[in-house]
Amino acid sequence: MSIKRIATIAALTAIALTIFMLEAQIPVIIAVPGVKLGLSNIVTLIAVYILSKRDAGIILALRIMLGSIFAGNSMIFLYSAAGGLLSFASVCLTSSFLREKQIWAVGVLSAIAHNAAQIAVAALVMDSLALFWYLPWLIIAAIITGAFTGLSAQFAVKSLKNTRLR
Amino acid sequence: MRKISNRALIIIFLGLLAVSAVWILIAANIEQDELTAEIYVDGRLMYTLDLSKVTEEYTIELPHNTVLVGEGEISMLSADCPDQLCVRQGVIRNGIQPIICLPNRVEIRIVKDSGIDAVTGGRS
Numbered sequence: 495m496s497i498k499r500i501a502t503i504a505a506l507t508a509i510a511l512t513i514f515m516l517e518a519q520i521p522v523i524i525a526v527p528g529v530k531l532g533l534s535n536i537v538t539l540i541a542v543y544i545l546s547k548r549d550a551g552i553i554l555a556l557r558i559m560l561g562s563i564f565a566g567n568s569m570i571f572l573y574s575a576a577g578g579l580l581s582f583a584s585v586c587l588t589s590s591f592l593r594e595k596q597i598w599a600v601g602v603l604s605a606i607a608h609n610a611a612q613i614a615v616a617a618l619v620m621d622s623l624a625l626f627w628y629l630p631w632l633i634i635a636a637i638i639t640g641a642f643t644g645l646s647a648q649f650a651v652k653s654l655k656n657t658r659l660r
Numbered sequence: 661m662r663k664i665s666n667r668a669l670i671i672i673f674l675g676l677l678a679v680s681a682v683w684i685l686i687a688a689n690i691e692q693d694e695l696t697a698e699i700y701v702d703g704r705l706m707y708t709l710d711l712s713k714v715t716e717e718y719t720i721e722l723p724h725n726t727v728l729v730g731e732g733e734i735s736m737l738s739a740d741c742p743d744q745l746c747v748r749q750g751v752i753r754n755g756i757q758p759i760i761c762l763p764n765r766v767e768i769r770i771v772k773d774s775g776i777d778a779v780t781g782g783r784s
Contacts, residue, residue, distance in 0.1 A: 596664075624769050
């Protein structure tokens with residue numbers, strides 16, 4: 495791994511972590527557990543397209559671990575890890591056949607995966623299947639937030655195209 | 661693999677959005693005849709209430725939450741959790757969506773009663 499790659503990974507991890515911490519301060523409008531803007535996913539998406547899936551995975555793992563340590567809450571780790579894992583899996587799957595003009599769609603699908611995973615964890619924690627009634631709310635939130643983060647990543651990847659990062 | 665166009669994706673997602681919205685609208689307005697509410701704390705059933713027999717509002721105090729029981733409806737009056745999502749949710753009148761306080765592991769749900777006369781304040 496080159497120095498440039500290591501440095502890029504480090505910088506992206508720092509950015510993802512910062513976004514994650516800041517976002518935790520923003521109250522969400524919808525009264526459903528687990529809904530959030532998911533802005534740090536922008537970094538994950540960018541990393542997949544300008545580095546590699548493995549590097550993006552490293553950044554994600556670091557962000558989840560450090561994020562839950564800094565937030566000081568072990569529940570956050572559980573939800574973050576579950577959401578992050580499933581959304582990363584979906585990114586890996588879909589980025590293989592969606593082109594760069596469709597990163598927004600990768601974002602939407604990863605957001606849906608993320609929210610679905612969080613509901614599943616919440617259902618396990620609460621020992622109740624009634625949680626799944628929140629699914630339509632989560633799908634709506636995921637489509638909107640996923641499109642936003644996916645589009646942001648798409649524009650970022652495009653503008654990084656002729657720089658030395660790509 | 662065959663390439664999917666941007667337009668197809670937009671249509672799929674808008675469709676999903678529409679289906680979800682319709683689901684929510686239908687679910688919120690289903691009228692249920694039998695309104696038995698169950699309050700679970702830590703996964704254990706603590707209270708079973710018949711909401712259709714309520715004539716005056718009253719509250720139930722839980723360790724970290726307060727539940728407001730009304731005529732045919734139930735809601736979370738207050739809670740000591742940081743996000744307050746359960747309180748902001750408002751009232752529920754049917755069994756479609758529960759009120760969940762995730763940090764305190766409290767769940768309020770309305771069930772279709774199987775015929776047993778529900779008892780207020782029953783501990784089990």
